[in-house]
Amino acid sequence: MLTTSKELLLKARAGRYAIGAFNANNMEIVQAIVETAEEEKSPVIIQASQGAIKYAGLDAITAIVKNEAAKVSIPVVLHLDHGHDFEQNVKCLRSGFTSLMFDGSTFPLDENIRQTKRVVDMAHACGIPVEAELGQIGTLGTTDEPGVAIEKMKELMTKPEEAKEFTQKSGIDSLAIAVGTIHGCQEEIAKLDIPRIEKLRDITGLPLVLHGASGASDIEVKKAIGAGVCKINIDTRIRQAFTHAMRETLAKNPEEIDPRKVLGPAKLAVKEVVRGRMRAFGSSGKA
Numbered sequence: 001m002l003t004t005s006k007e008l009l010l011k012a013r014a015g016r017y018a019i020g021a022f023n024a025n026n027m028e029i030v031q032a033i034v035e036t037a038e039e040e041k042s043p044v045i046i047q048a049s050q051g052a053i054k055y056a057g058l059d060a061i062t063a064i065v066k067n068e069a070a071k072v073s074i075p076v077v078l079h080l081d082h083g084h085d086f087e088q089n090v091k092c093l094r095s096g097f098t099s100l101m102f103d104g105s106t107f108p109l110d111e112n113i114r115q116t117k118r119v120v121d122m123a124h125a126c127g128i129p130v131e132a133e134l135g136q137i138g139t140l141g142t143t144d145e146p147g148v149a150i151e152k153m154k155e156l157m158t159k160p161e162e163a164k165e166f167t168q169k170s171g172i173d174s175l176a177i178a179v180g181t182i183h184g185c186q187e188e189i190a191k192l193d194i195p196r197i198e199k200l201r202d203i204t205g206l207p208l209v210l211h212g213a214s215g216a217s218d219i220e221v222k223k224a225i226g227a228g229v230c231k232i233n234i235d236t237r238i239r240q241a242f243t244h245a246m247r248e249t250l251a252k253n254p255e256e257i258d259p260r261k262v263l264g265p266a267k268l269a270v271k272e273v274v275r276g277r278m279r280a281f282g283s284s285g286k287a
């Protein structure tokens with residue numbers, strides 16, 4: 001059942017668990033996420049980035065998610081991840097997305113507020129909630145040493161002193177925070193700034209979103225949920241699992257030419273990642 005994210009996140013915060021927001025860019029990954037959510041009786045957010053939309057096509061990604069969501073009884077949200085412009089947000093809303101994100105984190109505060117508010121006003125007129133980013137989470141480059149890159153990102157963490165103005169003036173529904181994670185990290189090395197998360201929770205009163213969470217261990221994740229995080233984004237772990245499984249199948253059967261025999265095990269590998277995250281986030285059984 002397709003639904004919006006607003007009530008789900010508020011319920012998660014009250015129940016002290018987090019909803020996994022899993023990135024998808026093809027049919028197998030969407031099916032893996034929705035099937036696992038149904039098996040785990042967990043609410044779930046499927047998110048498509050602008051890159052995923054460029055790859056799969058907006059109509060295709062929307063149709064696949066709507067089709068899978070209609071088969072299950074658990075709540076499924078279709079969310080735009082890191083929408084970098086107003087137009088992309090409008091296109092996703094018109095296409096049927098039930099949750100949006102405007103990421104103006106690289107702009108100065110005033111400009112981030114101005115552009116975010118424009119998206120919020122448009123989305124709220126249609127009853128769709130908006131997430132936005134303050135501070136910068138950053139992305140690991142191919143040559144970066146993960147520990148060093150995370151250390152460098154510390155100066156770009158979300159500043160509590162800017163959070164009140166940003167959230168009040170923009171009118172957003174949830175806040176993506178930079179608190180010690182980085183996108184694209186394949187090792188569990190993130191050390192989260194828990195007091196900063198608590199401050200952001202108290203100052204904003206909003207559901208907080210942890211991006212770059214593939215690099216966070218279960219222990220860090222639990223501490224973050226305890227401090228107010230109720231949406232947790234996972235992309236890299238899914239990519240890793242999907243691609244490793246394909247590589248493994250092809251290494252065992254180099255002559256295989258049937259895509260279903262290669263993609264099938266990859267889908268199963270994604271299901272196990274999603275199941276593990278739902279259990280770590282405490283959302284299993286919460287649908």
Ligand code: G3H
Nearest residue numbers: 184211212214233235236
């Ligand atoms: O927006 C997407 C997530 O923040 C992805 O984070 O690269 O750690 O999986 P990840």
Ligand code: ZN
Nearest residue numbers: 183211212233
């Ligand atoms: Zn992210």
